[in-house]
Amino acid sequence: MKVLALIPAYNEEKNIGLVVRELKRVSPEIDVLVINDGSLDKTQTVAQEAGAEVISLPVNLGIGGAVQTGFLYAWNKGYDIALQVDGDGQHRPDEIQNLIQPIVDKEVDVTIGSRFLNKTSYQMPASRQIGIFFLKKTLNNIVRKKFTDPTSGFRAYNRKALNLLCHHYSIDYPEPDAIVTLLKNGLQIKEISVEMDPRRFGKSSITPIKSAYYMFKVSMAIIFNAMMGSTWRE
Amino acid sequence: MLRIQIVVILASILVMLFVSEKVRRRHLAVEYSLIWIISGLAMLFLALWRNSLEYIAWIMGIAYAPSAIFVIFGVFVLSLSIHFTLMISKLSYQNRVLVQKVALLEHDFALLKEEITQHGK
Numbered sequence: 586m587k588v589l590a591l592i593p594a595y596n597e598e599k600n601i602g603l604v605v606r607e608l609k610r611v612s613p614e615i616d617v618l619v620i621n622d623g624s625l626d627k628t629q630t631v632a633q634e635a636g637a638e639v640i641s642l643p644v645n646l647g648i649g650g651a652v653q654t655g656f657l658y659a660w661n662k663g664y665d666i667a668l669q670v671d672g673d674g675q676h677r678p679d680e681i682q683n684l685i686q687p688i689v690d691k692e693v694d695v696t697i698g699s700r701f702l703n704k705t706s707y708q709m710p711a712s713r714q715i716g717i718f719f720l721k722k723t724l725n726n727i728v729r730k731k732f733t734d735p736t737s738g739f740r741a742y743n744r745k746a747l748n749l750l751c752h753h754y755s756i757d758y759p760e761p762d763a764i765v766t767l768l769k770n771g772l773q774i775k776e777i778s779v780e781m782d783p784r785r786f787g788k789s790s791i792t793p794i795k796s797a798y799y800m801f802k803v804s805m806a807i808i809f810n811a812m813m814g815s816t817w818r819e
Numbered sequence: 820m821l822r823i824q825i826v827v828i829l830a831s832i833l834v835m836l837f838v839s840e841k842v843r844r845r846h847l848a849v850e851y852s853l854i855w856i857i858s859g860l861a862m863l864f865l866a867l868w869r870n871s872l873e874y875i876a877w878i879m880g881i882a883y884a885p886s887a888i889f890v891i892f893g894v895f896v897l898s899l900s901i902h903f904t905l906m907i908s909k910l911s912y913q914n915r916v917l918v919q920k921v922a923l924l925e926h927d928f929a930l931l932k933e934e935i936t937q938h939g940k
Contacts, residue, residue: 644912809852
């Protein structure tokens, strides 16, 4: 099984080196691709020196565009499994095998690493917790399933999922929206309990205000996506 | 129910159906369809509850309630236009970056082809 770890990164020069090296140390058989989303700092050089392939977008597209670039790369180069990892060091490389195994076993098409499936030590500021709670309730009511961590970017996809997401992936709020897209097209998703660390250096690009606005916009968008979904076939 | 209410209700429903179909056929991106759906719902709301229009007019200090519709509509169109100019600015910038990148890549590519054909000789 050819596996690609894809890491979207925007101004992560302080974290990306460590993330890439840890990944290569724990899972040397996995290829690492960093998608540099128009960073203004030395993200590209740091990532290259750490041993990753780097694709540098000429313009900042946002998380959706960067990750989708990774999907396109994985699809075109014939990878069997694409693994999405955050560039800020929150995702632990030792959890990778747990995430990939169900796909290798052909149990499901996509796995999502959840911080909340079992009680983990992960802490989050209250404003984000409220937002995620509201979002989670909206999503779960629409898709009639029980997702515990819909905004988690720690995910693994098989080729069937890649084929779909290469063509349909939201720029602004891809993680929960993609769940709707995948389910509407009959793909199987499973959540896997994982431990995550807090971000090490730098600041998240999501502020509390952005957080509230983001949660509202995402909720509206996934409602709409779900309504359209049933008549939405290629 | 007044006839005008029925007309507006029908119009709102038609607008929303039109937008939904455009989204389904992938002509309208989901992100931008939201504003139209919300507008359609707002129109529906105003049509169903007559008093809401009088109330809004009173809050804005407008004596003749139907005038409030034009004010609301004016503000809505203005905001939409501003939103479009913002979008266009961003797209223009991204477009320019792409054009330049393509031009530079083509140039490098031509040089590379030259080198390869030179090596072949």
